[in-house]
């Protein structure tokens with residue numbers, strides 16, 4: 001296994017990716033593999049028993065947040081949004097007719113972005129009508145919808161509930177108007193309370209609140225207030241990300257060019273970890289359980305995350321929309337990443353793939369092992385059954401180094417568990433499990 005790479009583990013928040021979303025890193029995926037692996041994967045029948053999901057990328061936002069690294073557009077008019085939704089619906093028709101997908105029920109659906117709640121009620125219902133006419137999702141285990149509080153009215157939330165959304169995720173990020181402004185967010189604090197009250201009154205089965213620890217301008221005092229206000233709302237789950245600075249954010253661009261535009265540094269990693277630790281402790285005191293490096297849930301017996309669980313276990317997923325990611329029959333795929341090339345490919349009746357990667361069995365093992373570690377613990381027996389591998393032996397060196405650094409709380413054949421300190425920095429600890437050829441390369 002690879003040695004630990006120190007770059008992003010250092011205390012300062014430097015420009016570069018921290019969050020590990022998959023393995024191998026995105027930069028290892030290639031355009032050549034679209035033809036050799038990506039398209040052939042769509043032509044094969046599915047492996048029996050593998051669940052299928054659908055991800056819909058809605059790449060519109062009212063404003064671009066200064067820390068955003070997603071493919072989003074803030075300048076499209078209603079006509080252009082309508083055109084995009086037409087392309088999305090056509091893309092699903094193309095997918096749904098391939099042997100890998102034909103006739104398969106959807107186990108989960110995820111509306112991500114961007115800002116799915118940017119769509120008007122009419123646009124949303126029109127899109128869902130077209131998609132679900134082809135593949136109904138009434139029986140899906142989970143339908144998640146990401147929202148920006150300032151885009152939500154009672155009527156729109158009612159329509160979101162009406163299309164079968166079971167998990168509403170509110171991108172609150174912070175409760176301070178000054179910090180929201182400083183970081184380029186479009187919404188303000190009064191909109192949070194209003195949207196949350198509407199959502200509760202509509203009885204969504206699960207409401208999640210997203211926070212970010214370490215936004216520009218964050219302070220100890222304000223963070224305490226944010227956690228307190230979150231607790232007062234009593235969401236079903238709380239997700240907390242530590243602010244990072246991937247290369248393509250506005251903040252990163254300005255830092256690299258030395259423009260001086262953002263003169264307040266992003267808090268260092270120890271401070272961000274402390275803020276998350278304090279938030280988790282406050283949530284635990286209030287009865288929540290920490291479920292992963294990012295999430296605490298009010299009732300673990302009721303609150304599930306089908307999307308992440310399935311994806312991490314290797315489910316199939318069609319990712320619709322510009323730059324979307326998917327996975328099909330053992331191959332990772334990503335769509336073309338500009339509006340023009342993506343839309344033009346779909347209009348030629350082509351599934352608009354840009355790059356792909358077929359992981360080896362060992363890479364699949366590493367992927368699931370490191371992603372499960374982000375939950376705080378793994379069961380070696382699960383890996384023995386699924387991969388016929390003893391992970392205690394296979395990852396002996398990496399686990400040994402974690403233990404010697406004090407990040408392992410348990411390590412036996414029943415369970416490998418991280419300490420809370422290990423969990424809070426887990427993304428920075430995972431590279432030691434990468435294959436040597438992936439350890440030093442750019443992540444995205």
Ligand code: SF4
Pocket residue numbers: 060061063064065067068069070072113114115148171
């Ligand atoms: S709302 Fe989300 S997707 Fe949109 S600009 Fe902000 S961070 Fe990016």
